[in-house]
Amino acid sequence: MHVGRRGEVAWGQEELPVDDGSIVADPTRDVLYMVWADPTRDWSLRVGFTRGFELRGGALATSEVHKFGGIVSVATTLTGARDAMNEVIAAGGGSVAVLDGEMAVLPLLVAGLMSDLPAREVASIELDLMELTRRMGCPMDDPFLTLASLGPYLPAAFQVERTVMSVGA
Template sequence: ELNHDDVRALLERPEIKYLSEMMNFPGVLYKDEEVLKKIAAAHELGKPVDGHAPGLRGDAVQQYIDAGISTDHECFTAEEALDKLQRGMKILIREGSAAKNFEALVDLLNNWPEMMMFCSDDKHPDSLVTSHINELCARAVAKGINIFNVLQAACINPILHYKLDVGALQVGDDADFVVAEDLVNFIIKQTYIDGVLLAEHGKTVGDWIKHNAEKESVNHFDCGFKKVEDFVYPYQNESEIPVIEALDGQLMNFGMKQGAIASSVAHDSHNIIAVGVDDKSICEAVNLVIKETGGVVALGKGKEEVLPLPVAGLMSNHNGYEVAERYTSIDKFAKDLGSTLIAPFMTLSFMALLVIPHLKLSDKGLFDGDSFSFLVD
């Protein structure tokens, strides 16, 4: 665990621009000493603190803001976002692969252009290769939002808030900019960094990236193979066993009919997380993740698909388009196995994120995100 001294040491590095996502909002509200010292370290170094406060309203969110937290990207309703805006908090309109809040929040841009930004938060590679913030710009313009409000939220506000080393087309700035086909569809034709063409028509150009998939990756993944009996639920003749369902972004029903899926991406501790129709399938899926020292796995119907993640068990070292193609395939396979979720792997990863209400999974048992405590049988 990173303590406040570790956080300060990292924040002292010039390339680290802010303290990201103060997820432990109960720690802020209950004035946990270690949490407050981390926030103080960022402020003392002149760096902003990002928030993470789903559903926090009224006096509670005011206390959170007063602690020095300046943004939130977890608003699901316009009412919640407006409450935070009126209290001086900046709101990031999130549109990811699982959590989608654009439609609920975008109209606030009409009156709060200087206080809002766009973000994706968590977005799958197959979505990233088609669009990112540019898609949100196009959708906002299509809804009648003033073009200058849209551009301010997409371009200017992030640079100013996070004090980014990015040119803003002012005299003396670095020539960092994109060339769009128009300001309606926002199809990006070219990207320039420091005045040099970096990408054109969606492809990297020149020698900017010396890609080497064979380069040794940093990975401290350490886990021994599992046996089927490790996954057997220890019940004793109960007539009913408690189960969990999963909807997109929350626990409800995964809908799996065959096999299992597993992943070493499980926010934020990133233990292996899996769901399947039987212990044997779950065990096989978990062992495939272990074999690859990290990855995303689906198996069933007599076959298996694996997307290895050799960098810390969380990232690939391969070309983004190749990763997107493989992810598209494994996502489709998970749905062929019965999952009815829009983003089964993203939903699976968020099932382990303890700081988002309500019921979550951890390596220490079920966790209640509302009371911020583990559930005891």
């Protein structure tokens, strides 16, 4: 799945590196892991790939996922996705950016979708999130809104239990 700077979604094919029998992301080509904790399947983790976020390091995660819910992460590594998703859980829902041990968290305690904090505090945290996200390399105006908007596409992006790759002759 390719996500454009204005949130448009396109599908495509990529040849990806394989390490010890597993297909791996390639952040140098903007091919990142996308991990979804799927509430429609007992919170099973679904792993795929996306591009367009341009992260050079770190991970983003949010519980604000339109239509199907859950937690979605975009990350340069699977451990980064895990860490960011665990921080969303620890916050009781929210949006998280993690880079080299530094973290910004916006708790979304109302159904994992809304904050109960005063507006000025939310705005300050949003600025921290965006600053850390920019240092990761992401050029999007609001990558968390983009992640949230991917909700309707997630089942199509993860149609099968294991990633299926089209192998050319």
